[in-house]
Amino acid sequence: MRIAGYLRASSRAPLSQVAKTSLATVLAWLVSTVVMGEPLPIFAAIAALLVVQPSVNQSISRGIERSIGVILGVLLASAAAAIFAAGSWIVLAVVVAALLLGWVLRLSPSSATQIPISAMLMLSIGAATPNYAFERVLETMIGAAVAMTVNVTIAPPVLLVPAHVAVSRLLRECAATLEHLARSLREPQDAASLEELLVHARSLRSLESAASAAIATGEESLTLNPRRAAHRRVLERESQLLGRGRVLARRILGMSRAFRDHYDANLHNEPTVSEIARELSRASHDLVLLANENDPPPATTPRGKRGTAGSVTAAIVSEDGNPASTPIDDDLVPALTAPLMIPRPHPQHWVLIGSLMEDMRRVREEITGEADG
Known part of the structure; x- marks a missing residue:
């Protein structure tokens, strides 16, 4: 064998x-x-x-x-x-x-x-x-x-579908890791749970590499291809999303590592941390919306129905299958609010809170597109 x-x-x-x-x-x-x-x-x-x-x-x-x-x-x-x-x-x-x-x-x-x-x-x-x-x-x-x-x-190949799938998977896994981090901020964690979160965040590296390779293969398939003019714009869109996903993956990994390194048993009782967790869930929600922008809608989905396979709801549920503690009112409407303002961080947690806030600012910019502007 x-x-x-x-x-x-x-x-x-x-x-x-x-x-x-x-x-x-x-x-x-x-x-x-x-x-x-x-x-x-x-x-x-x-x-x-x-x-x-x-x-x-x-x-x-x-x-x-x-x-x-x-x-x-x-x-x-x-x-x-x-x-x-x-x-x-x-x-x-x-x-x-x-x-x-x-x-x-x-x-x-x-x-x-x-x-x-x-x-x-x-x-x-x-x-x-x-x-x-x-x-x-x-x-x-x-x-x-x-x-x-x-x-x-004779039908020169155009390898754009693998690039689209790889980039979408990277964005969706970034969203899932953000929600994982949000749940971890709300609840007490043991050492095994902290390591599991970090392993989940580190797996984004391999997805980023796979997406980069798929984009390179797509570009290779369009080089000297008579059909390249009709598909060039699609590949440029995927490349742009990959750039945003690359930044998001690195920020999410940094947030997960900071949370693991500076974790405190009383952290989930901090009101500021609860607000950060809420914004992470909102970011997860909007990141899935971003990943779904180029996906065609399911042909059999009734108008107004939610919770279908691949919908935003799947990315913002807890590990036991129940809705997250900060549900989004409308799965199809962007949920991110303005950046949080923290006038005086808690003296025991200010390093972690400051690190999370800075990474959240960059995550928000990448999701909303403000970083491109």
Whole structure:
């Protein structure tokens, strides 16, 4: 079972990618046969298989890399064959020289690997085949060109949905952590509960990284994509939300850490702390509204009904499933009030209260958009 786990990927490519790769391979084979009269254009098919990538930009890059690797490998092998006599040691020496050449030129792994492969084929097969070098280069370039053309013209992928899902998940988990912190401020906490809150807040880092990677993948899918104009604005919106979510995640982690480090058993009796907890619940509510801005409304949701899956209510309930102690009057209306004003913090808790207030100010700015202005 463990061996099978190493061999299998966590996710598989879309079926459309498999269909495009198959089509590109068949077309490269047919075009090479017609243009070059080659009955078995293996290298054109190999180039097509390797060049079709998930994005247009990657496909073009891979085509250029493979062509450069083939040309350098053929030139290196031709020079070695012209200078030295035939022999097995020449093949090994050229392979080492090809690897060093790729290292010196700082080529990508794809190009650096292609150089020794082409050189070995040139010295082993090309020595007995006239015009092998020229035919191999031309055949490879035909396969790469066909593959790039297929990937550009037939439904080039636009990977925006994973970016939207990742950013929305980050914002919703930030909201859930804010509500978790609000509950912790209202009730006495033991050491295990404090650590659980901090672990929850630290998990936002991995969600932030996943959202950043999804945004980068989305940008990659739009680079050189003929459909990029229709989707660029959507990705820019997700990138803007990610920037706000990144700030929120770091502020929430700081609040959770400060609460853990400066916790006092009587903290929940402090009136100012109760007000901060109320504002945290309001911030959680509004953050879910922000995450839901780009989500289409459920088609089966009756007008005015609340508490459906994915609604704001789900983010502001207590751990036992009961409503939070500071319910929001309207789940669809922003709930944040003006920033709290504390003229004289409690002398025993002033460090924690001041830290929470400063972080709450930045959280409020990010949720309302005031930080962008």
